[in-house]
Amino acid sequence: MPSRSSEPPERPPHVTAGAARVPDALRTAAAYAWRVIVVAVAVYSVFAVLGRFHEIAVAVFLGLVLTAVLRPVADLMGRFLPRPLAVAVALLGVIAIVLGVFALVGAAVAGERTTLVREFGSGIERIENWLEQPPFRVDPEALTDVQSRIGQLLSSHRSAVVSEALSGAGRLVEVLTVFALALFCSVFFVHSGDRQWGWFCNQLPLGTRERATVAGRAAWRTFTGYTHGILLVAATNAVLVGIALFALGVPLALPLALLEFFAAFIPLVGSPIALAVAAVVALAAKGPVIAAVVVALIVVIGQIEGHLLHPIVMSWAVRLHPVVVALSVVGGAVAAGVVGAVAAVPLVAVVWSVRQALRKARLSGSTSPSGRERPSGPESPSTP
Numbered sequence: 476m477p478s479r480s481s482e483p484p485e486r487p488p489h490v491t492a493g494a495a496r497v498p499d500a501l502r503t504a505a506a507y508a509w510r511v512i513v514v515a516v517a518v519y520s521v522f523a524v525l526g527r528f529h530e531i532a533v534a535v536f537l538g539l540v541l542t543a544v545l546r547p548v549a550d551l552m553g554r555f556l557p558r559p560l561a562v563a564v565a566l567l568g569v570i571a572i573v574l575g576v577f578a579l580v581g582a583a584v585a586g587e588r589t590t591l592v593r594e595f596g597s598g599i600e601r602i603e604n605w606l607e608q609p610p611f612r613v614d615p616e617a618l619t620d621v622q623s624r625i626g627q628l629l630s631s632h633r634s635a636v637v638s639e640a641l642s643g644a645g646r647l648v649e650v651l652t653v654f655a656l657a658l659f660c661s662v663f664f665v666h667s668g669d670r671q672w673g674w675f676c677n678q679l680p681l682g683t684r685e686r687a688t689v690a691g692r693a694a695w696r697t698f699t700g701y702t703h704g705i706l707l708v709a710a711t712n713a714v715l716v717g718i719a720l721f722a723l724g725v726p727l728a729l730p731l732a733l734l735e736f737f738a739a740f741i742p743l744v745g746s747p748i749a750l751a752v753a754a755v756v757a758l759a760a761k762g763p764v765i766a767a768v769v770v771a772l773i774v775v776i777g778q779i780e781g782h783l784l785h786p787i788v789m790s791w792a793v794r795l796h797p798v799v800v801a802l803s804v805v806g807g808a809v810a811a812g813v814v815g816a817v818a819a820v821p822l823v824a825v826v827w828s829v830r831q832a833l834r835k836a837r838l839s840g841s842t843s844p845s846g847r848e849r850p851s852g853p854e855s856p857s858t859p
Contacts, residue, residue: 530653530656533653533657534653534656534657534660535657535660536657536814536818537653537654537657537661538656538658538659538660538661538664539661539664539698540702541569541658541661541665542664542668543698543699543702543703544569544702544706545562545566545569545661545665546664546665546668548568549561549562549565549665552565558666559666562662562666565665566658570658576733580729580730580733583729583730584727584730672691675687676691686833686836689833689836690832690833692832693828693829693831693832693833694828696828697821697824697825697828698821698824701820701821701824702821704784705742707784708739708784709735709737709740710736711779711784712735712736712739712776712784713732713733713735713739714732715776715779716731716732716735716749716750716772717735719769719772720732720753720757720769723757723765723768723769724761724765725753725756725760725765725769726760727756731752731753731756734749734752734753735749735750735753737749740817741804741813741816742800742804743801743804744804744816745816746773746776746780747773747777750769750772750773750776751773753769753772754770754773757769795820795823795824795827800820803819803820803822804816804819804820806819807819807820807822
């Protein structure tokens with residue numbers, strides 16, 4: 476009579492013979508696969524909805540940026556002024572600063588218009604002579620042919636140019652509408668954003684309120700830290716570029732510094748693109764030597780930004796690997812253009828910080844789903 480230990484183990488009643496032949500690795504992969512598919516469908520649905528209402532999404536994003544900038548100022552002035560007056564003064568102050576900078580740039584461009592036309596005309600001739608000499612040895616007739624072809628192209632597509640200008644005017648109206656909505660949202664966010672978030676959390680089921688509060692606190696801390704840090708990076712880059720271009724005698728130093736300020740909001744790629752534009756201007760106006768100096772400036776500012784400023788930014792927010800930053804910028808640009816490239820990195824940083832905060836809260840097990848503290852110990856399971 477065979478021993479009891481030699482008998483095959485009994486198969487659980489819910490496991491069929493076909494399921495028993497499926498390897499464990501395949502079952503695990505299938506379980507993860509359908510979860511990944513569900514997450515991918517959810518992400519695609521969110522981006523599809525945002526794509527349908529991208530103006531509103533951009534306005535809310537800009538409103539949050541303004542709130543991150545203005546909230547500390549409004550809180551400081553709120554110690555001496557009523558809250559509505561403090562919000563109004565902070566918002567009007569920012570609008571006055573922005574309009575003043577653009578007016579200063581416009582006045583600088585208008586004042587240098589005659590000089591710019593003369594310098595760019597001579598600069599183009601200098602570039603042509605430079606290309607005709609060794610090592611390039613470009614045929615002079617080819618350069619003349621290029622100029623004539625550009626003129627013919629513009630004259631033959633005059634109607635298309637006019638229609639593009641009209642569509643650009645329509646886009647300008649959309650941009651102004653988005654900015655107006657962003658200002659409108661920022662007024663209420665700065666004035667009573669914490670109460671609005673508290674009201675939203677109170678509408679959630681009782682078991683998710685505490686997690687929503689933890690996630691919102693972590694998201695806002697990361698977003699404000701990143702916004703303050705990237706403003707520091709942009710302002711530092713703009714000041715360095717403006718001083719360097721002014722010292723080199725490159726025209727349009729102030730507009731190019733402003734371009735560098737806005738380009739710095741796109742990490743890794745924004746500043747080199749803006750400085751490449753400055754190098755082209757320097758090449759046309761001052762020749763290849765000054766342009767080479769501007770190119771060297773690209774390397775120097777890139778090193779300062781990459782090794783000094785961005786570590787400070789990420790220490791205020793969430794430290795992301797450069798590969799993650801690059802992939803986020805490219806993915807955001809593919810999904811939503813320039814706006815996507817600007818918003819991708821803070822979005823990834825916020826998502827990661829929320830995930831880390833929720834994971835820490837779950838592991839600590841210091842709060843119950845209802846938000847009440849509960850004693851720690853072996854009898855107190857962790858929050859799911």
